[in-house]
Amino acid sequence: MVRHLAPLASGLLFGLGLVISGMINPGKVLGFLDIAGDWDPSLALVMVGALIVAAPAYLLAKRMHKPLCSSAFAPPARSSIDRQLIGGALLFGVGWGLVGYCPGPALASLGIGSGRTLLFIAAMLAGMAAFTIRDRLNRDRAPSALHRGTARQP
């Protein structure tokens, strides 16, 4: 039960943090990205506040054999700085700068946003789905090239 309560509490804290910090507001995020205009450094302070708490927690976790409510820590699978990472970050930054939404604030606004917010969420989920489909096609293609003319492996 606690195993599911912790993620729920984490989501609630995250959503509340986005509202209180003002990061749920695309206008405020664009104010941070607009260095040449009336610059609003708030987003940098949000990161400082988050890092002050998160960094010691990650250090503490290094002294634990496993998380409190699950069998193992699940660190990110990829560790290299490759073309996908840079290309993906590049595309994300352009989309972020066009609208002022990144995935967290957009989804957190699902219940309180306007139709335009819902349109952004729908487009974002479509973009995520497009990546998943492309990724699966690429994975299917790789073994089929090795086994050309033979039955496709399941």
Next chain:
Amino acid sequence: MANFTPISAFLGGVLIGLATALLWLANGRIAGISGIVGNLPSARPGDVTWRIAFLVGLIAAPIAYTSWIAEPAIRLDASIPAIIAGGLLVGYGTRLGGGCTSGHAVCGVARLSPRSLAATSVFMATGFITVFVTRHVIGG
């Protein structure tokens, strides 16, 4: 810097940091929104519930805040075509790059991951450039 709100920004950031710390210490999971959502369709059966629980909390908190405390300001000025293009780019880009502002800029930077530091530098840079172009080159 007329719109700078340092105290609420810092406090909100601390809450986001607590959320991140809780999910890692309790469940061993990275609080990266694009990964939590993007991997939902392909997640194994035992890997689904925590994602849904987190998203329920993420969506419920602003609803509760709006009903009980105040309606947060949401200013979305982008045109409909920009919203569609921006959404597609954010969705595709965060999955390709393996993370977004939460996964790379908060969790990854807190872990001092070189990969996340690189990603954060790149999307911050293209975010700055995009706003400069749309507001001061085209819009100005």
